[in-house]
Amino acid sequence: MAKAKTAYVCSDCGAEHSKWQGQCVECGAWNTLSEFVVQPAAKPVVAARGTGYAGAASGSPKVTSLTAVALAAEIRTLTGIGELDRVLGGGLVDGSVVLIGGDPGIGKSTLLLQMLGTLGAQMASVYVTGEESLAQVAARAQRLDLPLAPLHALAETCIERIIEQALASRPRVLVIDSIQTIWTELLTAAPGSVSQVRESAAKLTRFAKETGTSVFLVGHVTKEGGIAGPRVLEHMVDAVLYFEGESGSRFRVLRAFKNRFGAVNELGVFAMSEKGLREVPNPSAIFLSAHSGPTSGSAVMVTREGTRPLLVEVQALVDQSSLGNPRRVALGLEQNRLAMLLAVLHRHGGVAAYDQDVFVNVVGGIRVQETAADLPVLLAVLSSLRDRPLPEKTITFGEVGLSGEIRPVPNGEERLKEAAHHGFLRAIVPRANAPKKGKVGDMDVVAVERLSQGIDACR
Ligand code: TYD
Ligand code: MG
Numbered sequence: 089m090a091k092a093k094t095a096y097v098c099s100d101c102g103a104e105h106s107k108w109q110g111q112c113v114e115c116g117a118w119n120t121l122s123e124f125v126v127q128p129a130a131k132p133v134v135a136a137r138g139t140g141y142a143g144a145a146s147g148s149p150k151v152t153s154l155t156a157v158a159l160a161a162e163i164r165t166l167t168g169i170g171e172l173d174r175v176l177g178g179g180l181v182d183g184s185v186v187l188i189g190g191d192p193g194i195g196k197s198t199l200l201l202q203m204l205g206t207l208g209a210q211m212a213s214v215y216v217t218g219e220e221s222l223a224q225v226a227a228r229a230q231r232l233d234l235p236l237a238p239l240h241a242l243a244e245t246c247i248e249r250i251i252e253q254a255l256a257s258r259p260r261v262l263v264i265d266s267i268q269t270i271w272t273e274l275l276t277a278a279p280g281s282v283s284q285v286r287e288s289a290a291k292l293t294r295f296a297k298e299t300g301t302s303v304f305l306v307g308h309v310t311k312e313g314g315i316a317g318p319r320v321l322e323h324m325v326d327a328v329l330y331f332e333g334e335s336g337s338r339f340r341v342l343r344a345f346k347n348r349f350g351a352v353n354e355l356g357v358f359a360m361s362e363k364g365l366r367e368v369p370n371p372s373a374i375f376l377s378a379h380s381g382p383t384s385g386s387a388v389m390v391t392r393e394g395t396r397p398l399l400v401e402v403q404a405l406v407d408q409s410s411l412g413n414p415r416r417v418a419l420g421l422e423q424n425r426l427a428m429l430l431a432v433l434h435r436h437g438g439v440a441a442y443d444q445d446v447f448v449n450v451v452g453g454i455r456v457q458e459t460a461a462d463l464p465v466l467l468a469v470l471s472s473l474r475d476r477p478l479p480e481k482t483i484t485f486g487e488v489g490l491s492g493e494i495r496p497v498p499n500g501e502e503r504l505k506e507a508a509h510h511g512f513l514r515a516i517v518p519r520a521n522a523p524k525k526g527k528v529g530d531m532d533v534v535a536v537e538r539l540s541q542g543i544d545a546c547r
Contacts, residue, residue: 093126094123094125096109096123097121098115098120099121100115100120101114101117108123109121124275124283124286162349163181164180164182165179165180165182165207165210166179167179168206169199169203170367171367171368171369172199174356175344175394176347180261181349182260183296183299183301184302184326184348185304185324186302186305186328187267187304188304188305188306188342189306189309189328189330191331192308194332194333195333195340195358195365197265198228198232198365199331199342199358200215200263200265200304200306201215201229201234202364202365204234204239204261204263205234205235207238208235208238212260212261213238213239213240213261213262213263214240214261214262214263215239215241215242216241216242216250217265218243218264218270219265219266219269221243222243225241231363232364240259245269247272247287247291247292248273250264250270251291251295254301259301260300261301262295262296262301262304263303263306264303264305265306266307266308267285267288267292267306267321268280268285268308270285271284271288272284272287272291286321289305289321289324289325292305293324322345322346326347326348326349327344327348328344330343330345332453333453334452334453339357339359339360339368340357340359340360341355341358342356342357352394353393353394353457354394355393355396355398357371375398375399375401375450375452375454376401382478382480384471384472384474384475385404385469385472386402386403386468387401387404387464387468387484388401388402388483389402389463389483389484389485390460390483390503390506391456391458391460391461392460392498392502397502399507400450400452401450401451401452402449402451402461402468404447404448404468405446405447405472406441406446406447406469406473407447408444408445409444409445414441414443414444415447416445417445417446419447419449420449420455420456421456421465422457425462425465426446428490429465429469430446430469432466432488432492433470436491436492436540437466437470437539437540438540439473446469459488460485460486460487460497460503461485462486463486463494463516463518464485466542470543478546482514484515484517484542485497485500485503485518485521486516486517486521486536486542487518488539492540493538493539494519494537494538494539496520497521500517504521504523504533505528508530508531515528515533515534516545518535518537519535519537522534
């Protein structure tokens with residue numbers, strides 16, 4: 089066999105170099121180049137004939153009308169775990185590659201094993217474990233009360249041998265736990281290195297597409313919060329799901345970060361119990377902390393991540409700073425947005441926080457990415473600064489613009505209904521989101537157009 093050609097690829101920007109160097113010429117990042125195999129042409133991993141798989145690549149590709157393709161595409165199977173199906177966009181798609189990331193111990197292995205258990209005899213599956221022994225996997229499956237007979241596992245880390253085994257046992261679902269432990273014989277780099285991870289993932293992706301097998305890759309998360317390995321891993325797969333949650337809280341949130349088959353930012357909510365992960369089908373109020381009375385520095389917002397509204401509490405703590413450069417810390421929100429909001433608060437609300445440390449946190453360890461959090465964040469900050477709670481049973485949402493205007497957010501009516509349903513009595517929302525009669529059920533709706541009006545509404 090001829091020696092495979094290698095190239096050096098930057099893990100930040102993906103630029104290719106013919107030899108190793110300390111700095112990437114394209115993006116200027118240091119120490120990001122690592123070795124990769126250059127594939128001469130997309131050679132199928134599976135020999136076309138004799139595998140018996142439908143859709144195995146045969147001959148060279150031909151131009152095809154999409155009407156002929158669309159009918160055959162996207163066969164979905166429900167996994168039996170409703171919240172997972174929701175995040176996947178309505179079930180598992182044949183031949184799709186899904187990357188699941190999350191902190192260690194958050195429940196990635198548990199969720200996937202439970203999924204294979206509920207798929208059971210419906211779909212043949214193989215669970216490839218590179219981290220735990222077969223005995224550990226079996227013990228966990230037993231503890232989770234899963235049917236053991238349809239569960240097939242393989243303890244292997246070499247990608248060539250995994251594919252060989254998969255071709256022999258022909259599963260319809262293949263779980264790789266985790267991609268960081270997998271290595272290919274083609275490269276000399278250590279397992280877990282960027283090049284090994286990328287090359288192994290590329291092989292698995294090709295395998296999935298050629299055989300119609302659904303592949304799940306478990307990925308570890310680095311300290312910075314990204315999936316370890318190059319960004320290219322995220323480009324290569326069909327869906328990227330992140331498992332989030334606060335340590336200490338039993339709730340876990342699975343979020344679609346990218347999905348070629350469904351909505352992004354869709355959330356699935358689970359609770360970790362002694363019998364594994366349980367679904368939380370109506371999660372709208374679990375992210376509220378149970379205060380016995382009004383507390384300053386707390387605002388409840390209605391976020392709409394994915395396709396359903398969620399009530400979430402935003403907390404702020406504003407404290408006299410001893411630093412020349414006061415701290416702005418945002419957990420579950422974007423840091424830069426917080427700095428921007430504080431500037432708007434100063435210019436258009438007349439409230440200065442330049443000598444204050446500002447900490448903002450979203451309760452429950454979930455992440456709110458939409459701009460509807462702007463107004464709740466500012467009201468929570470203001471409430472903490474003045475040590476005065478917001479009026480009781482109040483919800484709020486709305487985007488804040490740089491000129492101090494409050495802009496509407498999508499699906500206002502649905503958010504208001506959800507809040508009224510949970511017994512809230514007052515809502516402070518953008519004018520365009522407020523109903524004309526000023527009420528939703530028993531809840532009064534205060535419409536605001538400027539930040540100053542929002543601040544007045546809290547008195
Ligand atoms: P695990 O799925 O191993 O996490 P990951 O694969 O993401 O690293 O989850 C392990 C954690 O979940 C561990 O801290 C124990 C806890 N757990 C339960 O609370 N109940 C259970 O039934 C199981 C299987 C795990
Ligand atoms: Mg694990």
